[in-house]
Every structure is written in structure tokens, then in C-alpha cells.
Amino acid sequence: MLYLQLFISFFTIGLFGFGGGYAMLSMIQNEVVVKHAWIDVTTFTDIVAISQMTPGPIGINSATYCGYSAALNAGYGHGMAVLGSITATLALILPSFIIMLIFCKLYTRLSDNRYMTSSFTVLRPVVVGLIASAALLLMNSENFSTPDDTYRFGVSIALFGCALIASLRKVHPILLIVIAAIAGIVIF
DSSP: OOOHHHHHHHHHHHHHHHHHHHHHHHHHHIEEEEEEESSSSHHHHHHHHHHHHHHHHHHHHHHHHHHHHHHHTTTHHHHHHHHHHHHHHHHHHHHHHHHHHHHHHHHHTTTTTTHHHHHHHHHHHHHHHHHHHHHHHHHHHHOOOOOOOOOOOOHHHHEEEEEHHHTTTTTHHHHHHHHHHHHHHHHH
């Protein structure tokens, strides 16, 4: 039953998760943490961090780790948890695969259609909003501590600001991750 629920949940996310992996994060969190309680919010935050550091799209990496963790937390062994990973990952990418096959066929025929160009004009700000939503969901006490712990909160805000400025100045993300890991070791 868990595998069917994983498939349905991640298929739905894949079907309606416009804007890529970062835009899907809020939907994934809602399904795995809030709706089904397969994992807790701290584990989800760790999954997002690991998914950002591993090669590949963050949405697919998150689905893989969430499927594995959900099966493991449900009492299955590691072998069956791998099946949870495979189920969640395939369910997430299957809608995109099907839609892209159909879309590629239609786009070549309708690329000059004004309705097609109008729909893309409307989708752009929606995608930006979904990505901003994912960023805001990650701005929680697990990632930034609380204002009560002024040292950790201040350090978190300072690191966030430095990473934001470095990103805007086009510093390579891998370099930012390495610097942040070193800063975490030194500071904490």
C-alpha cells in the first residue's frame, strides 16, 4: 500500500510541479511531511540539503531520498527502501516524460500560434512564484534557529546574506557549498 501511495503522491507532484525541482519542494514537503507524515520536517530539511549537494535535479534527488526514507520509516528493510526510492523517482519523472513527448509533437506544429505564446507569457511569473514559495518554506527554525538563540540566528542570517551576495555575483555553487561546510565546521 505504501508503494501505491508513494507512486500516486509523486506522480501528482510530477504532473503539477511546474517550474522544476525547486518549485516542487513545497509540494513534496506537503505530501511527505504534512499529509502522510512519512518523514519529519528535520529529515526533510536534511534531504533538501543532501539533494542540493548531489549531482542531478533537486526534485528527482528529493523524491529518491524521500521514497527511501518513507519505506525505511514504515519498517521495511533497506532493500525494500530502495524500491521506495525507485517508485518515487519513476512516479515523479513519468508525467514529465509523457507530457514532453506530447508537447514536442504539438509545439513543432503550433509554435507560431498566439495562444501558445500567450500561455508561456502567463506561466513565467507563476514559476517564479513557485520557486519563491520553496525558498520561503525553507526559511524555518530548523535552518535559521530562532531569534531566542541570538548567536546561531545571527550566524545563520549572516551566512544566508553572504551566500545570497555571492550567488548574485555568480560565485560557483559548488564553491559556496564547500565554503559553507568549512564555515559550519569552524563556527559550530
